[in-house]
Amino acid sequence: MRRHALGVIRILSEKNLPLALPALIAAAEAVFAAAHKTTPVAAPLAGFFADRLAVALREQGYSAQEVDAVLALAPERLGDIPKRLAAVRAFAALPEAPALAAANKRVANILKKSEAGAGAAVDAALLTEPAEAQLHQALATVAPGADAAFAQGDYTGSLQALAALKGPVDAFFDTVMVNADDPALRANRLALLGTLHASM
Structure with missing residues (x-):
């Protein structure tokens, strides 16, 4: 499951697709709910993706503080995250x-x-x-x-x-x-x- 989550994260991030991760999770959940009796999984699945994303970003060389600052805002479009991380890093360099x-x-x-x-x-x-x-x-x-x-x-x-x-x-x-x-x-x-x- 971790590998699949990282695959989704990489596709959305590297291709900069205009797709919101929460919407994708909701759509997938609806498909499975229509075919099977399932318990709601959107919230825990979103948390799982966030955890995988945080690990992946730290492995790319971003600090835990930088990653936490960006993910605290729960960005829906993963393609925006590199720009947000760059902004946090640039801001941190300011004397103010x-x-x-x-x-x-x-x-x-x-x-x-x-x-x-x-x-x-x-x-x-x-x-x-x-x-x-x-x-x-x-x-x-x-x-x-x-x-x-x-x-x-x-x-x-x-x-x-x-x-x-x-x-x-x-x-x-x-x-x-x-x-x-x-x-x-x-x-x-x-x-x-x-x-x-x-x-x-």
Whole structure:
């Protein structure tokens, strides 16, 4: 089974076929389900493919950190993965990368402890601290370009665009208290961090 999985991975990756692996798994499962009474296998099979893919990429010389960063986003088109890995490697070489990676981890931990923030809209009128207003403006400037580059498959350009956020992010964490006593301010700051996390 491992050999077959690696064969599928190689075909999709090397030929850069415009096929989504989850869709292929679902189609195969439907065929077998129509002919036989089977238990659902899409989720465990997708996990099996992800494990095989991770091993194959590490054997190609990519670090575990690079592989984990790319596969964490569960890319559906395997032909995109080499470009994504190249983007991660190029981003890691930037001087801003360590600070932004640490900030992203910090943001994720803050949001994990609070149900607020994810998907919530930021109220510009509640941005009372200069640093949070600056971060909000920086996101409004940087995120559209980064998102557009990502949508076009320019993963390196997308990550490099985010490097401009280092200064505003550093200033935010240096001067703004996220867990403010005022519930409205606290919720708004969590929403701002949610927007930042979604962009990164």
